[in-house]
Amino acid sequence: MIRLGNPQLRIFRPNWFLTLVRPGKEQPPDTVQFRIPMEMTKCDVKNYLEKIYNVPVGAVRTRIQFGSNKKRNHLNQKVKQPDYKVAYVQLAQGQTFTFPDIFPEKERMPTEGSMEEMQEKFMEDEKQRQKLDPRRGGVTEWFGL
Amino acid sequence: MAARTRLPLLFSKNLPPFKNQKLAHTEAAVKEPTYPPIVPSLTAKSKSARGRQVEDHVKKICASPVDEKLSLITRIQRKKFVVYPQTFARNADRWYQHFTKTAYIPGLPERFALDPEKRTGVEKEESSLPAGAQTTVPGVEIDAFADIRSLVTRMILQEHWHMKKRKPFLYREQEQMVGPFLRNLVTGLTYSLAKYNPLLPLSSLDIDPQVNFYWRRGQRIIPKGHRRGRQEPTRFQIDDQPHSQIRITQQLPQFTSLEASYAAEVPEVAFAPNLMPLFRRQYDNNIFTGAKLPDPACYGHTQFHLVPDRYHRDRMARQQQSDQVEVFLRANGLASLFAWTGAQAMYQGFWNHEDVTRPFVSQAVITDGQFFSFFCYQLNTVALSVETDANNPRKNLLWGTESLRLYESVQDGAVVGLNDDVVKLLVQFLVNQP
Numbered sequence: 308m309i310r311l312g313n314p315q316l317r318i319f320r321p322n323w324f325l326t327l328v329r330p331g332k333e334q335p336p337d338t339v340q341f342r343i344p345m346e347m348t349k350c351d352v353k354n355y356l357e358k359i360y361n362v363p364v365g366a367v368r369t370r371i372q373f374g375s376n377k378k379r380n381h382l383n384q385k386v387k388q389p390d391y392k393v394a395y396v397q398l399a400q401g402q403t404f405t406f407p408d409i410f411p412e413k414e415r416m417p418t419e420g421s422m423e424e425m426q427e428k429f430m431e432d433e434k435q436r437q438k439l440d441p442r443r444g445g446v447t448e449w450f451g452l
Numbered sequence: 453m454a455a456r457t458r459l460p461l462l463f464s465k466n467l468p469p470f471k472n473q474k475l476a477h478t479e480a481a482v483k484e485p486t487y488p489p490i491v492p493s494l495t496a497k498s499k500s501a502r503g504r505q506v507e508d509h510v511k512k513i514c515a516s517p518v519d520e521k522l523s524l525i526t527r528i529q530r531k532k533f534v535v536y537p538q539t540f541a542r543n544a545d546r547w548y549q550h551f552t553k554t555a556y557i558p559g560l561p562e563r564f565a566l567d568p569e570k571r572t573g574v575e576k577e578e579s580s581l582p583a584g585a586q587t588t589v590p591g592v593e594i595d596a597f598a599d600i601r602s603l604v605t606r607m608i609l610q611e612h613w614h615m616k617k618r619k620p621f622l623y624r625e626q627e628q629m630v631g632p633f634l635r636n637l638v639t640g641l642t643y644s645l646a647k648y649n650p651l652l653p654l655s656s657l658d659i660d661p662q663v664n665f666y667w668r669r670g671q672r673i674i675p676k677g678h679r680r681g682r683q684e685p686t687r688f689q690i691d692d693q694p695h696s697q698i699r700i701t702q703q704l705p706q707f708t709s710l711e712a713s714y715a716a717e718v719p720e721v722a723f724a725p726n727l728m729p730l731f732r733r734q735y736d737n738n739i740f741t742g743a744k745l746p747d748p749a750c751y752g753h754t755q756f757h758l759v760p761d762r763y764h765r766d767r768m769a770r771q772q773q774s775d776q777v778e779v780f781l782r783a784n785g786l787a788s789l790f791a792w793t794g795a796q797a798m799y800q801g802f803w804n805h806e807d808v809t810r811p812f813v814s815q816a817v818i819t820d821g822q823f824f825s826f827f828c829y830q831l832n833t834v835a836l837s838v839e840t841d842a843n844n845p846r847k848n849l850l851w852g853t854e855s856l857r858l859y860e861s862v863q864d865g866a867v868v869g870l871n872d873d874v875v876k877l878l879v880q881f882l883v884n885q886p
Binding site: 401 | 540541542543721723727729771775776
């Protein structure tokens with residue numbers, strides 16, 4: 308671990324892996340949020356991103372998220388969720404980053420002749436039958452002579 | 453018979469009313485009852501009652517004298533964001549511009565332009581100058597300017613060459629090396645320029661003063677707690693300690709009119725201030741210019757700031773963060789000047805609901821010994837909270853320069869590469885008068 312006072316430590320193949328996460332709360336556009344192993348420090352994160360991934364890093368702020376110890380299992384024992392460290396990295400040189408949409412909405416077209424297609428067609432016909440006569444212009448059935 | 457004799461008496465009494473028909477109508481109108489004005493209650497547990505309480509509080513503050521106004525505005529302590537003028541946060545100047553509703557204009561206003569044509573143009577208007585005298589600064593003769601140059605070189609040599617100083621302690625370099633130089637410079641310049649600026653002999657030069665300002669801007673919905681879901685104004689406090697400042701008895705003239713600031717652009721930041729990062733604390737709300745309220749020198753002239761010791765220009769350049777160098781200086785100038793001009797306006801009785809009628813103007817110089825940056829600030833509005841900012845087209849303005857080198861280096865008892873422009877700007881700043 309890099310600390311003030313420790314001898315200069317060079318790690319050539321670090322056994323640390325960073326996880327890019329989508330921020331829970333809205334962050335400014337130049338801020339990227341990572342989950343990092345507990346042993347890493349701010350300097351470690353900066354050097355890691357700059358040397359391995361060539362990402363220009365401006366500032367790094369870290370915090371440790373406490374994993375809750377409140378839940379209990381079927382034996383009434385407390386179950387601990389693991390703690391993890393979160394790093395907020397601000398990019399240098401005016402770069403921005405937005406977390407991409409990993410699960411975009413897709414137009415689901417059911418395949419021909421399958422059950423889904425018949426079911427969808429049936430539902431559409433039912434809905435069409437429920438609707439009122441368009442010639443009445445939105446007025447209900449019971450209103451009239 | 454008796455009734456007959458009495459009749460004229462009765463008749464005479466009734467005569468005047470029946471003669472004048474108008475009197476009968478006005479008497480009937482006066483007899484109608486009047487009701488007191490219908491206003492929401494004061495003590496009910498409702499939103500309109502709370503609104504009426506707020507209105508009454510505002511009216512009470514408007515009607516009281518200045519010192520009571522200040523104490524009423526800063527009375528209640530709540531959690532507020534502490535804004536540090538010297539901050540290493542990235543893009544701090546954009547955030548601070550949003551908090552203070554300030555537009556940044558690069559370069560200085562026309563008064564301080566360094567073009568020779570403009571200077572000669574101003575010279576012709578100056579009647580006190582003898583014909584044919586070439587001056588580098590309007591109003592200051594060339595001999596006096598040479599004196600000032602020699603004064604500056606003497607100060608630099610005194611601190612860096614003549615005086616034997618031990619190697620400065622860690623992070624105390626600015627305090628030991630540049631602090632005395634700046635102090636001598638400021639005192640020497642004010643003394644030599646006192647004859648060109650009639651305000652300077654009456655001014656007050658503070659060394660290491662305190663400047664505080666408290667204001668509210670923006671709103672947020674409280675996420676958790678017993679007040680969840682309600683709107684809460686975000687409060688800010690600046691506590692600044694410039695190296696030195698000059699306060700004068702009259703106000704400096706405005707750089708541009710109030711209406712010219714309507715077109716300026718202020719960067720809007722949609723995120724909460726704590727993402728900057730900025731932290732909240734609760735303590736005394738202070739509003740202070742550098743002197744207490746009854747002081748006659750209540751208007752500000754110039755502030756001088758020292759850069760903190762952890763600010764290493766070359767280290768930032770090595771880490772490819774050269775743009776942050778200027779950002780830091782701009783944020784510092786902006787926050788310090790906003791706090792100072794805001795406090796000056798509060799001392800005159802202008803506050804959130806009573807906006808300033810004339811712009812308040814101040815100047816600042818930020819230096820680290822070699823590099824000087826000059827800032828001019830014009831405060832056009834103090835009404836920054838949500839209800840007063842809705843229809844407020846006025847914006848505050850900040851003019852600023854990039855950092856200019858004063859001298860290259862000191863070698864063999866001589867200063868190499870003294871930049872005349874910087875000295876000229878310093879002199880112009882100090883000579884600025886209404």
